[in-house]
Amino acid sequence: xxxxxxxxxxxxxxxxxxxxxxxxxxxxxxxxxxxxxxxxxxxxxxxxxxxxxxxxxxxxxxxxxxxxxxxxxxxxxxxxxxxxxxxxxxxxxxxxxxxxxxxxxxxxxxxxxxxxxxxxxxxxxxxxxxxxxxxxxxxxxxxxxxxxxxxxxxxxxxxxxxxxxxxxxxxxxxxxxxxxxxxxxxxxxxxxxxxxxxxxxxxxxxxxxxxxxxxxxxxxxxxxxxxxxxxxxxxxxxxxxxxxxxxxxxxxxxxxxxxxxxxxxxxxxxxxxxxxxxxxxxxxxxxxxxxxxxxxxxxxxxxxxxxxxxxxxxxxxxxxxxxxxxxxxxxxxxxxxxxxxxxxxxxxxxxxxxxxxxxxxxxxxxxxxxxxxxxxxxxxxxxxxxxxxxxxxxxxxxxxxxxxxxxxxxxxxxxxxxxxxxx
Ligand SMILES: [Zn+2]
Numbered sequence: 409x410x411x412x413x414x415x416x417x418x419x420x421x422x423x424x425x426x427x428x429x430x431x432x433x434x435x436x437x438x439x440x441x442x443x444x445x446x447x448x449x450x451x452x453x454x455x456x457x458x459x460x461x462x463x464x465x466x467x468x469x470x471x472x473x474x475x476x477x478x479x480x481x482x483x484x485x486x487x488x489x490x491x492x493x494x495x496x497x498x499x500x501x502x503x504x505x506x507x508x509x510x511x512x513x514x515x516x517x518x519x520x521x522x523x524x525x526x527x528x529x530x531x532x533x534x535x536x537x538x539x540x541x542x543x544x545x546x547x548x549x550x551x552x553x554x555x556x557x558x559x560x561x562x563x564x565x566x567x568x569x570x571x572x573x574x575x576x577x578x579x580x581x582x583x584x585x586x587x588x589x590x591x592x593x594x595x596x597x598x599x600x601x602x603x604x605x606x607x608x609x610x611x612x613x614x615x616x617x618x619x620x621x622x623x624x625x626x627x628x629x630x631x632x633x634x635x636x637x638x639x640x641x642x643x644x645x646x647x648x649x650x651x652x653x654x655x656x657x658x659x660x661x662x663x664x665x666x667x668x669x670x671x672x673x674x675x676x677x678x679x680x681x682x683x684x685x686x687x688x689x690x691x692x693x694x695x696x697x698x699x700x701x702x703x704x705x706x707x708x709x710x711x712x713x714x715x716x717x718x719x720x721x722x723x724x725x726x727x728x729x730x731x732x733x734x735x736x737x738x739x740x741x742x743x744x745x746x747x748x749x750x751x752x753x754x755x756x757x758x759x760x761x762x763x764x765x766x767x768x769x770x771x772x773x774x775x776x777x778x779x780x781x782x783x784x785x786x787x788x789x790x791x792x793x794x795x796x797x798x799x800x801x802x803x804x805x806x807x808x809x810x811x812x813x814x815x816x817x818x819x820x821x822x823x824x825x826x827x828x829x830x831x
Contacts, residue, residue: 412564413807414800417540417557418502419446420489421549426497427490427587434593435465435490435583443489447556447581454564456579464583464593471566471577480575481824483817484601485562485810486781487555487608488585488770491547492792501543508799510535515544515794523795530611530789537799550798551791555607556581558786558806565811574814575821580604582770588731590770596779602826603745604781605813606771609763612805613753614785616763617739617746619772620673620694621701622731625708627654629715630723633685645721648682651689653718655680657711663704671764673700675707696734696764732768735775735782738827745780748820752812758805778827784809 423446424439435441448461456469473480491497505513510532513523521544525531542548559579566572578601582590585608609616631647658675661667668674673695680689691708695701705728712726739746750760763783771781787802817824 413557413561413803414504414538414540416560417553417798417800417803418504420553420556421500421502424498424500425490425549426493427584428493429587434589436587436589437490440489440583441465444581444583447489447560450560451563451579454560455567456563462598466583466594466598467581468598469563469579471563471574471579473574473576474570475573475575475818477575477818477822479822480818481602481821482576482578482600483814484578484580484599484604485559486580486582486604486606486770487559487786488552488582488590489556490584490586491549491551491553492586494792495547495794496545497547497549500546500549502540502548503543505539505541508534508537508539513539513541513797515541518544518794521794523797528790528795533611534799534802537801539797539799541797542794544794547791547793548796548798550788550796552585552608552786552788554786554788554798554803554806558607558803558810561807562810565807566814572811572815574818577814585770588768591773596774596777599779601779602824603817603821604771604774604779605745605749605810606769606781606783607786607806607810608769609783609785610788611761612785612787612802613758613761614763615746615749615753615760616765616769616771616783617743618696618736618764619732619734619768620696620766621698621734622768623693623701623705624729624731625691625693625705626727626729627689627691627708627712628725628727629654629682629687631685631687632721633683643721644684645719646684647687647722648684650715650719650722650724651680651682651687654689654711654715657714659707663707671696673704675704692731693728694766698733698737732772733776735769735772735780738775739780739782741827742780742824744821744824746782748816749782749784749813751820752816753809755812755816756805756808758809780826
């Protein structure tokens with residue numbers, strides 16, 4: 409299995425699929441469509457059923473049931489084809505380090521970069537495995553082409569082994585996850601699944617059934633612009649200055665990404681723009697609990713009110729938008745999607761590790777829409793930068809875990825229908 413899995417992965421990472429939030433198209437970049445067309449062809453060649461590339465760039469396919477039992481839920485496995493806009497994904501040159509010796513890994517295109525277990529402890533578990541890195545000037549794109557290669561290999565395995573008993577399986581490749589639009593145009597009636605898993609996690613054994621809840625805030629400050637020479641007489645109100653005051657009034661201790669960890673949420677200014685006349689600030693608000701998120705909205709609104717009171721001539725508005733919600737709110741009502749994944753992992757000798765993601769996943773939004781979608785590991789590490797790496801044997805473990813998971817749903821999932829029927 410390893411070599412097909414590896415050759416697939418190497419083929420996919422060479423295609424530049426960086427997404428771009430300045431584009432309004434879906435997918436946002438044409439490279440993603442190139443990979444999707446390739447995946448459609450490969451799925452058809454493997455003999456998958458109902459292979460489709462939708463007009464919005466989603467690839468969907470079916471692995472027909474091999475069980476005769478009735479009422480077995482349809483399980484979907486999903487991975488995203490885009491890579492992060494944060495770091496170049498152009499001309500990725502993957503390097504395979506066979507049987508990693510546990511020491512330093514260097515990068516030919518940037519000698520200043522080093523990968524070492526002292527700074528990346530996960531490497532300790534990778535000793536003896538085959539590791540893939542990029543060459544120093546790009547990210548690798550294991551996020552999420554590791555997931556894509558795992559699912560293509562899963563498809564091949566299940567189609568070639570009809571003796572493995574499972575219900576209907578759906579495979580889905582989605583665009584634009586990294587710019588937060590991964591499931592915007594995914595029609596859940598098209599996907600037609602009762603439960604789903606994204607393959608977009610890190611170390612072997614990881615299962616994520618809990619994410620942040622997230623809101624965004626846009627604060628607009630309108631000042632009063634005059635010639636600076638007569639600003640005092642004419643009553644200048646400097647919006648840029650007020651924006652600075654706004655930032656300094658935000659709590660930082662236990663309330664910023666750089667000062668929080670584990671279960672703590674934060675308020676995070678992501679962008680500021682300003683002139684005397686007008687300034688805008690964009691922020692993201694995150695918390696695992698809705699009460700904590702409401703508290704953070706109240707802090708931002710309170711700072712705006714305070715600023716407005718101190719500068720009555722300015723006009724300060726604050727618009728808060730919902731982004732996504734912690735999937736645990738829905739999963740807690742029926743934990744089978746997480747429990748059966750744990751059971752599948754145990755069955756292949758892999759200790760399950762519950763992960764709380766300090767971020768959102770496509771699964772957060774799918775779960776809220778009624779399709780329970782925990783996230784599973786697929787081996788990626790140090791994502792979104794030049795030190796990204798993946799171990800081939802970890803991807804292989806993910807394939808085995810998914811095969812087992814398909815079987816476990818056939819044995820124990822009867823009657824599970826997801827959270828509601830109307831999406
Ligand atoms: Zn990802």
